[in-house]
Amino acid sequence: MELDSMSDINEEKMQNVIEQMKEDNIKFIRLQFVDINGTVKNIVIPFNEEDMEELFNEGMLFDGSSIAGFVGINESDLVLKPDINTYSRLSWRPEESAVCRFICDVWTPEKEPFVGDPRSVLKKSLAKIGKMGLQYNIGPEPEFFIVDIDENGYPMPYDEAGYFDVEPLDKGPDFRRELTLNLEELDFEVEASHHEVAPGQNEIAFKFKDALKTADAVITFKQAIKAIVDNMATFDQMDYRVTFMPKPFFGVNGSGMHCHQSIFKGDKNLFSDPDSDTGLSQDALYFMGGLLKHAPAVTAITNPIVNSYKRLVPGYEAPVYRAYGLKNRSALIRVPAARGKATRIEYRSPDPACNPYLAFAVMLEAGIDGIQNKIDPGDPIEENIYTMTEEEREAKGIKVLPSSLWEAYHSLEEDPLILGALGDHISQKFLELKYQEWDEYRVQVFGYEQRKYLDI
Structure with missing residues (x-):
């Protein structure tokens, strides 16, 4: 994948998109991008057919000084330069004043990719492997909670259902049905939807694609689900909302975003080797070796907020141990049973608070480093790592992920490969934000502390 130039729009494709916008009765255009945290930003402009050629070819100037x-x-x-391939009418907006969106790349006025644009970071990593004839496919599984707000303003789970439950315990089928229909209108290929383990927790799984399209899809997915549930709640006059917070409630499972990954060369899955005992190729093992080696620094990006580390604790199915297993869900990396073209690895620590462009880029760079430097991941671990003693884990060489944001960002500081994947600008800005976030957190006094220590 080559990075775009500012004037590479195909004339025929541009006219086709403009015609589609007219057919969709578009009145307003959202020019969408994300900040360093993965938070969606946009500028809204009215649709004017005469202005579209200039917009697609030259982009739109904006003030970036207030963007994190x-x-x-x-x-x-x-x-902001719209990616013409990302046109989508927003299904949750009214048809009489229809709104579309284009995901944009951020450029400098000198017509160079802006080094602080998270999307350009991923595109740069993909361009590197593209020159090797490789494609990085990734399939994330972002979980989320539907919560209600009580009379005191505190969130509580929307229901008390558990894993794969049905009505009446599961109160989410109508939500998931509506969400699925809207996501399909946005060109998602939804594979399945179900209630997750914790009360109020849900998952809607969609098919994997190449990493850039998938990162765009994760941003769209989160934005769409929040908007659709908000619309449904307004119609029902209820205070429901969606949260992608990794650990909104104590004592139950948190929300992860497991990432299924594979590398293809043409139509060949490089992770597949039908002649090996496991069906895995040596490249798949080396890729896992790279992920395991760089996992502490990667965790700063895939688990980027203080709350992320309330999820990464033993006992709630979240991975904290740097190991891989063929079926083992207590390890950081699991290898699902599918083989052939479906052979993939599942990296289990990421959570949906991450910026997917940055998260996918650093996972890819870590894995490719494993392949290029033949990093041995060791033997698979098939025992339940949670029940091992510290001595047993040490004997097998099993190390742990960072247990706090503080540990994670210090690991990032010490990993030149992951810093290089992000680039100097984003590395510096990201670390500055994390220093600030940790300092804000460490001086807070919480209700737990008041209840435990007030009478000392």
């Missing part, structure tokens, strides 16, 4: 991780006030001018 972008630029200072002394260098604020940036350009």
